[in-house]
Amino acid sequence: MDLAVAHILSRVDVQGADVLLIDGPSGAGKSTLADAIVENWPAAEKPTLIRMDDIYPGWGGLAAAGEHVRTRVLEPRSLNQNARWQRHDWTLDAPAEWHDVPSALPLLVEGCGVLTRASAALATVTVWLDADDAVRKERALARDDGAFDAHWDDWDQQFARFVRDEDPVSSAKLVLRAS
Known part of the structure; x- marks a missing residue:
């Protein structure tokens, strides 16, 4: 993981307002990689x-969340406008509060479905992170205390459609495989 983080950080202007997108299937390690990038960011402003995961409007919302990030965050930032995103409350299964996104700071968005062709064009660094299917499933189901179990097959099929339609690997400037 350290080499991957160093490689990604070598591609960004840590003092600027670069946009990093990390995509890949569930359980590949996107959140862990994103946390490591933020933790090792060499500038004072992280x-x-x-x-x-905070944006998907329920288990069927992969495409909607990708569109939300593109239209509400990435496009406004690219035009030097205010950007914001709305959290989805999984407990209430309803939209929740809005979050402002500072345009002067770097931005890192991680999660399934973020790396569309349109979003990739608005990013500085795009990463695809994959892992063995059995490892991914074990990781994903273990981290959510059973909440994901009943949805795994549907989510994985939804993600397969996203991959077929958007071909995110071809939009990735870096393709990594976790062990």
Whole structure:
């Protein structure tokens, strides 16, 4: 992981307002990689971290969350406008509060479905992170205390459609494989 973080950090202007997108299937290690990037960011101002898990409007919302990030965060930032995103409350299954995204700070967005062709064009660094299917499933189901178990197959099929339609690997400037 340390080499991956160093490689990614070598590609960004840590003093600027670069946009980093990390995508890949569930359980590949995107959140862990994002946390390591923020923790090792060499400038005083750390990037704003947005997790797609906070945006998906329920278990069927992979595409909607990707669109939300593109239209509400990435496009406004690219035009030097105010950007914001809305959290989804998983307990209430309803939209929750809005979060402002400072345009002068770097931005890191991680999660399934963020690396669309349109979003990739608005990013400085795009990363695809993958891992063995059995390892991914074990990680993903272990971290959510059973909340993901009943949704794994549907989510994985939804993600497969996203990969088929958007081909995020071709939009990635870095392709990494976790062990």
